[in-house]
Amino acid sequence: MPALRRMVERLFVLMKVTRGQIIARGLSNRCPNCGGHTLFKPGTLFELNPECPRCGLKIERDEGFFLGSMSLNYGVTLVGFLTPVMLLAWSGVIPVVTAVILAGAGAILMPALFYRSSRSWWLMNYYVFLPQHLPANRDPQPGDATEDGNV
Numbered sequence: 268m269p270a271l272r273r274m275v276e277r278l279f280v281l282m283k284v285t286r287g288q289i290i291a292r293g294l295s296n297r298c299p300n301c302g303g304h305t306l307f308k309p310g311t312l313f314e315l316n317p318e319c320p321r322c323g324l325k326i327e328r329d330e331g332f333f334l335g336s337m338s339l340n341y342g343v344t345l346v347g348f349l350t351p352v353m354l355l356a357w358s359g360v361i362p363v364v365t366a367v368i369l370a371g372a373g374a375i376l377m378p379a380l381f382y383r384s385s386r387s388w389w390l391m392n393y394y395v396f397l398p399q400h401l402p403a404n405r406d407p408q409p410g411d412a413t414e415d416g417n418v
């Protein structure tokens with residue numbers, strides 16, 4: 268039972284970075300580990316830092332992470348923009364020609380506008396389910412330096 272208790276404590280009690288903090292940081296495009304505005308290279312719109320310059324968290328991951336964030340982006344564009352435009356045209360609120368133009372423009376603009384958030388949200392999604400994988404939440408390993416620098 269001590270092993271189970273330790274596992275529960277690791278998951279719910281002793282997290283330095285809570286799930287709420289991870290969600291808040293993810294929604295505001297910040298590093299889930301340290302909270303810095305460090306996900307993207309300064310002065311760029313779409314260029315992700317390979318790792319957080321402040322805490323060293325690996326941000327750029329394998330292709331699966333990129334595909335996941337693009338799937339999220341596609342889903343948000345489809346559900347949040349294209350479906351409402353289609354419903355407005357279907358119900359007669361806007362003409363079909365207007366809906367086609369809006370859908371065409373939105374299909375290009377929405378993914379570009381949502382790109383940064385989709386990368387951040389996908390990273391947030393991973394750490395919300397596995398907060399113990401954040402470096403800030405890991406148990407100190409033997410040989411790690413303590414907070415005052417002593418080993």
Ligand SMILES: [Zn+2]
Pocket residue numbers: 298299300301302303305319320321322323324
């Ligand atoms: Zn960081």
